Amino acid sequence: MENASSGSLSPLTGKKRQREEETVSGGSEEHDHSDQSLSLEDNLTFSDTLVALRIMRAQFPHLDKVSIQPFILRSQLYSSVKDRTQVDRELEVERIVKRMETKKHDDVAVFEWFKMHVIHSKLEPSIGHEELTRQLIDPNIYWFAIPNIGSVLKGLSQGRKELLSFLNRRKYKEMMLALLEKKRLRLSPLDMRFHLRDLIGSGHLKTLQTPSGLVVRVVKD
DSSP states (O other): OOOTTSTTSOOOOHHHHHHHHHHHHHOOHHHHHHHHHSOTGGGSOOSSHHHHHHHHHHTOOOOTTOOOOOOOOHHHHHHHSSOHHHHHHHHHHHHHHHHHHHTTSOOOHHHHHHIIIIITTOOSSEEOHHHHOSSOOOOOOEEOOOTTHHHHHHHHHHHHHHHHHHHHTSTTSEEEHHHHTTOOOSSOSSOHHHHHHHHHHTTSEEEEEETTEEEEEEOOO
16 A cells, blocks of 8 residues: 655755754744645655654644644654654654653652553553552543543544545545645544645555646555
8 A cells, every 4th residue: 555655756855854954943933833834735745753743733723612732643744754664763762752851850659650550561542440550449441532632533533534535536536735735624623734644644545746746646445
């Protein structure tokens, strides 16, 4: 299954590299506004994971009626950095750095216990009662989630289906990226750019370079 990081995408130009470096070093509000206004075709790929993380955070859509911290999906990073192994490696380095910084602050005892006994051995998003605590007798599963994420995750799922359905109804199951990015989804609070990155990185969509620009096409099963 082909993904968006295939060799068909044009390489980064010197001008684009300069813009990425300015984003990393500047971090100013002016740069955030500039990143937000860039078209997806102009900044679909990045030179490294941390640059992609910073720009995607700046481009996270404003959500009405929901207060939520910006989040980035691994699939979105896969759509923007050619080497998936590089993404995984740089995310692991970033995680280790964050953990080292966190240790400089006083942690609540329960989270110290959680980090020591759970994080290293638990990969699933849920944990059973007996694994978490011996004091409680409730046999339910305990879930850890981003606050207010429920409605957004529902919109994420519906938006994926809506976008794929839209493209599948087209004669050649494709559309110019510049035109597709301007469309709005009815069923998701997240913008088209967010969903395109997700579906390209997860392998449901692919991009093709044409004389007229990038084309987004549904990947056949």
